[in-house]
Amino acid sequence: MSISIKERIISRLQAAKGDPISGQALAEELEISRTMVWKYLKGLGEEGYEIEAIKKKGYILKQMPDTLASERISLHLETKELGKNIIYYPVCDSTQTIATNKAREGVAHGTLVVSEEQTAGRGRLDRSWESSAGKGIWMSLILRPNISPQFAAQFTLVAAVAIARAIEDTTTCVPSIKWPNDLLINGKKVTGILTELQSDMDRVQAIIIGMGINVNQTSESFEGPLESIATSLKLETGEHVDRALLAAKVLFYLEKYSDMYITLGFEPIKLIWESYNCTIGNRIRATTLRDTIEGLAIGITNDGALQLQLDNGEIKGIYSADIDLLKI
Incomplete structure (x- = not known):
């Protein structure tokens, strides 16, 4: 996936770490017009990016929005x-x-x-x-x-x-x-x-x-x-x-x-x-689709199954269950 112009502008402003970058410098780096730079910056402002314009110096990224965009x-x-x-x-x-x-x-x-x-x-x-x-x-x-x-x-x-x-x-x-x-x-x-x-x-x-x-x-x-x-x-x-x-x-x-x-x-x-892990070495209750069993969790196998030692010594492999940690 290619990096969009918007992402490149954000990355460039962030990399400047508070130093102003001129609109002309951004335009030359991105190979777009200064008018397009201004439109992108205006759009970023509408999305919650706080960008300060300093006269005759350029733009500073003050704060980014807390989003997962x-x-x-x-x-x-x-x-x-x-x-x-x-x-x-x-x-x-x-x-x-x-x-x-x-x-x-x-x-x-x-x-x-x-x-x-x-x-x-x-x-x-x-x-x-x-x-x-x-x-x-x-x-x-x-x-x-x-x-x-x-x-x-x-x-x-x-x-x-x-x-x-x-x-x-x-x-x-x-x-x-x-x-x-x-x-x-x-x-x-x-x-x-x-x-x-x-x-x-x-x-x-x-x-x-x-x-x-x-x-x-x-x-x-x-x-x-x-x-x-x-x-x-x-x-x-x-x-x-x-x-x-x-x-x-x-x-x-x-x-x-x-x-x-x-x-x-x-x-x-x-x-x-x-x-x-906080499971192995603890006594647990395992609730599967079929039943509920208790025992000591003693490890996991190489296919990811939980090994549960029952009170009678039997070891059962559990592949899917809801687990409750119990006090020993």
């Missing part, structure tokens, strides 16, 4: 493929639903669907996901790896590791991973992951990874039942987090660890996952 994420991208095509919605029903449909339509590997707000955000088992406007990261990524369907389930764990690393890079928080798809901070949920598959019998057509990250919510966002189970990065750090930067970091680590998994297998991902 494609040009904001693209400013921070360090990927080769992921996020090169970004489909942005101020409001949508569900990025996962849209991404699922886009994948069937054949959009490119690495396409990202992202929204400021979801009106029908969903998690595992079609549970609703609170997706308040402008506070979190609600996005779904379409991957088209050349793998067999049997290897797709591990991408949930790959995504969990990627998001944990991205959060650690951009904040003072070190999240823990609760198998299979939750990230916690101080025991409260900060991220949920939903991985869905489109495939033939022998080949993956698309993996759609839905990610909901609570970023800048305040305590008022989690009143009622959510108060005891959910948190945000801002609540944990006391600081506002740049959502676009965090989203770009997630894509960076997703690309890194996806490539690692496809090239080297699950073992190196498993080692990183274990360094963040």
Whole structure:
């Protein structure tokens, strides 16, 4: 995807770090007229970019809007493929639903669907996901790896590791991973992951990874039942987090660890996952579609299954379940 003129103007103003850039210099660099430069700057101002014009000196970027628009994420991208095509919605029903449909339509590997707000955000088992406007990261990524369907389930764990690393890079928080798809901070949920598959019998057509990250919510966002189970990065750090930067970091680590998994297998991902996990070594309750069992979580296998040791010593492999951590 080629970089748009708007993105180039934003990038140039940001790189100046407060030094004014003249309209003439921008026009020459971008090979457009000064009138077109002015129109672009006017448009950016209408989108929430605070740009100061200093007489006889030029333009200074004072502040950027806190959005997940494609040009904001693209400013921070360090990927080769992921996020090169970004489909942005101020409001949508569900990025996962849209991404699922886009994948069937054949959009490119690495396409990202992202929204400021979801009106029908969903998690595992079609549970609703609170997706308040402008506070979190609600996005779904379409991957088209050349793998067999049997290897797709591990991408949930790959995504969990990627998001944990991205959060650690951009904040003072070190999240823990609760198998299979939750990230916690101080025991409260900060991220949920939903991985869905489109495939033939022998080949993956698309993996759609839905990610909901609570970023800048305040305590008022989690009143009622959510108060005891959910948190945000801002609540944990006391600081506002740049959502676009965090989203770009997630894509960076997703690309890194996806490539690692496809090239080297699950073992190196498993080692990183274990360094963040809060499941192994704990007594848990696992609720599957068929029953509920309790036991000691003793590890995960190389296909991502949780190994649960029952009280009678039997070891069961669990591939999908809701997990509650229990006190020993």
